[in-house]
Amino acid sequence: MSRNLAEACSVVIFGATGDLTHRKLIPALYNLAGDGELPAGVQILGFARRDWSDEFFREGLEKQNRKVSRTGHDDEIWECLAASIHYHQSEFQDEDGYRRLAERLDEIDRERGEKGNRLFYIASAPEFFDDILLNLKKAGLSQDRPDGEGCWSRVIVEKPFGTTLATAQHLNEVVNGTFQEKDTYRIDHYLGKETAQNIMVLRFANAIFEPMWNKEHIDHIQITCAEHLGMEGGRGGYYDKAGALRDMVQNHLLQLLSLVAMEPPTDLTADGVRDEKVKVIRSLRQWDTPELVAENVIRGQYLAGNINGEEVPGYCAEDRVNPESETEAYVALRCMVDTWRWSGVPFYVRMGKRLPKKATEISIHFKETPSVLFNAMPGGVPAGNVLVIRIQPDEGISLRMNSKLPGTTLRMEPVKMDFHYASSFGTSSPEAYERLLLDAMAGDATLFARRDEVEEAWRFIDNIENVWHESDNSPPMAEFPAGSWGPREADELLAKDGRTWRRL
Amino acid sequence: MSDVISTEGLGMPVEVGAIDGELKKLWEADEASTNASLMNFLVYTEDPKQLIKNSETIQKLTRANSCRAVLIAMDREAKKSSLQAWITAHCHLAHGKKSICAEQISFLLSGYSMGRLRNTVFAHLNSDLPLVFWWQGDFSDLFEERLYRLLDRLIFDSASWRDPKASFRRLVEAREETKGEIVTQDLSWTRSYFYRLAVARLFDDPKAQKSFPKLEEVKIKAHPDHRMAALLLLSWVITRSGWKVESGQGDEWTASSEEGNPITINLEWDEDAAPLAELLMSAPGCKVRISREKENLHLCQSVCVDGHCVDLSGPADSDDPEGLVASQLSRGGKNSLYLHVLPRFRELLEMGG
Numbered sequence: 082m083s084r085n086l087a088e089a090c091s092v093v094i095f096g097a098t099g100d101l102t103h104r105k106l107i108p109a110l111y112n113l114a115g116d117g118e119l120p121a122g123v124q125i126l127g128f129a130r131r132d133w134s135d136e137f138f139r140e141g142l143e144k145q146n147r148k149v150s151r152t153g154h155d156d157e158i159w160e161c162l163a164a165s166i167h168y169h170q171s172e173f174q175d176e177d178g179y180r181r182l183a184e185r186l187d188e189i190d191r192e193r194g195e196k197g198n199r200l201f202y203i204a205s206a207p208e209f210f211d212d213i214l215l216n217l218k219k220a221g222l223s224q225d226r227p228d229g230e231g232c233w234s235r236v237i238v239e240k241p242f243g244t245t246l247a248t249a250q251h252l253n254e255v256v257n258g259t260f261q262e263k264d265t266y267r268i269d270h271y272l273g274k275e276t277a278q279n280i281m282v283l284r285f286a287n288a289i290f291e292p293m294w295n296k297e298h299i300d301h302i303q304i305t306c307a308e309h310l311g312m313e314g315g316r317g318g319y320y321d322k323a324g325a326l327r328d329m330v331q332n333h334l335l336q337l338l339s340l341v342a343m344e345p346p347t348d349l350t351a352d353g354v355r356d357e358k359v360k361v362i363r364s365l366r367q368w369d370t371p372e373l374v375a376e377n378v379i380r381g382q383y384l385a386g387n388i389n390g391e392e393v394p395g396y397c398a399e400d401r402v403n404p405e406s407e408t409e410a411y412v413a414l415r416c417m418v419d420t421w422r423w424s425g426v427p428f429y430v431r432m433g434k435r436l437p438k439k440a441t442e443i444s445i446h447f448k449e450t451p452s453v454l455f456n457a458m459p460g461g462v463p464a465g466n467v468l469v470i471r472i473q474p475d476e477g478i479s480l481r482m483n484s485k486l487p488g489t490t491l492r493m494e495p496v497k498m499d500f501h502y503a504s505s506f507g508t509s510s511p512e513a514y515e516r517l518l519l520d521a522m523a524g525d526a527t528l529f530a531r532r533d534e535v536e537e538a539w540r541f542i543d544n545i546e547n548v549w550h551e552s553d554n555s556p557p558m559a560e561f562p563a564g565s566w567g568p569r570e571a572d573e574l575l576a577k578d579g580r581t582w583r584r585l
Numbered sequence: 586m587s588d589v590i591s592t593e594g595l596g597m598p599v600e601v602g603a604i605d606g607e608l609k610k611l612w613e614a615d616e617a618s619t620n621a622s623l624m625n626f627l628v629y630t631e632d633p634k635q636l637i638k639n640s641e642t643i644q645k646l647t648r649a650n651s652c653r654a655v656l657i658a659m660d661r662e663a664k665k666s667s668l669q670a671w672i673t674a675h676c677h678l679a680h681g682k683k684s685i686c687a688e689q690i691s692f693l694l695s696g697y698s699m700g701r702l703r704n705t706v707f708a709h710l711n712s713d714l715p716l717v718f719w720w721q722g723d724f725s726d727l728f729e730e731r732l733y734r735l736l737d738r739l740i741f742d743s744a745s746w747r748d749p750k751a752s753f754r755r756l757v758e759a760r761e762e763t764k765g766e767i768v769t770q771d772l773s774w775t776r777s778y779f780y781r782l783a784v785a786r787l788f789d790d791p792k793a794q795k796s797f798p799k800l801e802e803v804k805i806k807a808h809p810d811h812r813m814a815a816l817l818l819l820s821w822v823i824t825r826s827g828w829k830v831e832s833g834q835g836d837e838w839t840a841s842s843e844e845g846n847p848i849t850i851n852l853e854w855d856e857d858a859a860p861l862a863e864l865l866m867s868a869p870g871c872k873v874r875i876s877r878e879k880e881n882l883h884l885c886q887s888v889c890v891d892g893h894c895v896d897l898s899g900p901a902d903s904d905d906p907e908g909l910v911a912s913q914l915s916r917g918g919k920n921s922l923y924l925h926v927l928p929r930f931r932e933l934l935e936m937g938g
Contacts, residue, residue: 386704390666390667391668442712469713486915486916490916494715495713562704564700565707566731584710584712584716
């Protein structure tokens with residue numbers, strides 16, 4: 082999909098000393114520069130509390146870029162980029178720090194002869210979101226400059242975008258009180274992944290799929306996000322407050338679900354696409370009673386086990402996790418999208434930590450062939466057709482079908498047609514953040530979540546969270562050994578519908 | 586166990602966490618080869634010395650069965666817990682031109698740990714392809730529900746079991762727990778495949794068919810290591826004939842036909858014979874004999890009715906496990922006949938056969 086031209090701007094990153102800046106944002110900007118995609122004149126300004134110099138900041142970024150950059154590290158490209166990287170020290174609550182920031186941005190614009198486009202990236206801890214946004218407004222940084230000719234101010238907000246519907250609504254009020262909705266970019270990096278973008282192409286640019294993309298032909302859909310990591314690197318502190326449902330399902334997985342389930346948009350504009358996505362989320366049947374949650378949602382925690390031959394602790398024994406924690410590190414849901422197209426088709430969504438492998442995949446399970454011919458034979462055909470969209474790590478698409486075994490008798494086995502982005506196109510796909518940063522510079526919000534999408538997703542999640550944490554008869558926490566594919570209860574969730582989780 | 590075992594021939598040693606990346610590099614480095622895979626083929630043994638032999642077996646099997654092979658050997662006796670891994674590819678020229686390769690990941694697990702086998706399997710499968718699991722030796726406590734629930738096809742050789750009664754019990758439990766979802770393939774059953782075809786073929790003769798209800802005696806001669814194959818063949822004859830086993834002691838049984846005629850059944854053992862050396866079925870005026878000389882690739886088949894004899898020849902089943910596995914893989918199917926025979930077989934086994 083084409084987009085507007087990305088425009089030169091100053092990118093101000095709040096929380097610049099953090100992991101996201103070092104591991105994702107700067108390497109993304111570096112790769113854009115290396116690919117010649119970064120508009121000339123882009124300036125990067127890191128905003129954080131630590132007392133660092135420009136030089137010290139750049140050194141740390143360079144060190145990390147050497148380790149993680151998708152295209153490797155070229156000193157020449159880095160030198161050019163590094164010259165446009167600056168550091169601005171300030172507390173997030175310090176109004177004066179924002180005034181100084183405004184002065185510094187003006188100075189940079191004057192020096193470079195730029196017109197004053199600003200892209201603010203809020204990558205700090207969520208508790209500072211309000212302060213940052215309000216102080217940007219007070220410093221006059223959130224509005225398009227009256228003296229600028231067609232210049233803009235945009236904000237990218239990292240997840241978590243709220244922790245409940247109420248907090249998300251509050252944050253939206255603050256954001257929309259500071260920036261216009263059209264200038265607000267709520268990032269969901271899953272949407273920047275090549276295969277996530279390819280879902281629309283697969284569905285709407287191939288005549289063979291869309292006619293079958295409905296309840297008549299599809300038996301069910303599975304969305305799996307498996308992580309083999311646990312709470313390493315101190316992430317237990319954040320995770321234990323969030324849990325799998327809030328951390329992954331509310332945003333990434335519901336976004337993927339909406340891309341798979343949405344109706345064809347009227348056009349490819351940001352609102353054209355997002356109008357259809359939000360309808361899907363709004364059509365999710367609500368699980369809002371203990372009975373419905375017990376029937377349709379499984380939560381679980383991993384027990385001690387082993388992964389890659391290493392012994393790993395159980396969730397409650399992880400670093401910075403409450404030993405009495407009631408937070409889920411695994412969740413499996415049966416979602417129903419109450420639309421004409423999807424009536425009666427379950428969407429099974431699961432996410433878990435400490436599962437056997439790292440993979441995010443969507444699988445479309447087609448209905449079986451009629452019970453005549455091969456299906457009428459003893460044992461039937463081996464398996465139904467499955468179309469798999471691999472989001473990460475090995476982005477691609479595969480289709481499982483049945484084939485006759487060579488020989489004089491009629492025996493069938495499933496075979497797989499497989500397409501890998503990396504090997505088919507010979508070049509590595511851009512990282513999600515590369516695409517998304519460029520889109521924000523171009524003013525294209527198609528791959529970002531809109532306010533109503535976020536709030537509708539929270540409405541769905543909140544109902545489940547409320548039953549879990551506020552009901553007297555909340556369903557129990559299931560358990561599973563680390564390194565296995567989740568609790569038995571999750572298998573039973575599908576088994577009662579006569580289905581099984583796809584084996585990854 | 587715990588002796589130092591040779592791992593030469595397993596390929597490149599790799600960090601377990603880096604296997605996928607290293608396999609990717611392996612394929613990217615060789616553009617002339619095509620990676621083909623129709624299934625996940627997993628071979629598990631609790632005898633680490635088998636690891637090299639299993640790799641050699643995979644080299645042969647992949648000529649006709651493209652797969653991702655995962656070899657796992659567990660040294661349960663080792664005091665120190667560790668996990669080592671190697672990767673390699675087995676390549677064969679297809680039609681003398683293109684090199685078709687199958688990747689192999691080998692693991693040596695040292696030290697006993699309940700979930701490690703299961704998790705190692707889970708983490709290294711090629712998604713959406715069938716999982717064929719060749720379990721070598723008795724079903725130990727590591728043959729557990731979370732593992733076998735995942736299998737599409739379970740291959741084992743009951744001839745190698747030290748305690749067949751216990752392992753068959755475990756197998757039946759597993760099938761019940763999975764509601765019969767696992768296709769089970771016993772290599773001892775495969776050993777009798779061409780014998781069974783031959784019996785059916787010989788009794789296709791209309792005169793022999795007439796004598797079938799009058800059968801009085803069945804004798805099977807086999808190598809003592811292949812007691813299971815002999816019993817399975819016998820169970821098949823009994824089940825298909827609709828006979829009822831009345832009594833039995835040691836290797837002798839008395840059965841009765843549907844018409845109530847008594848039949849004597851006898852198993853004989855010969856250290857120098859082929860795994861299944863002879864099957865003799867006699868009725869008044871009719872004798873059917875199928876036999877195989879040791880290491881011979883063919884079965885001799887003869888049917889004599891009222892003094893007229895016809896001699897035939899046909900292929901014999903492979904003697905080595907990889908040959909049997911290869912023929913199983915080429916046939917596919919649900920193996921429902923084996924399941925049909927299994928209850929009668931277990932009955933004979935429990936009776937002391």
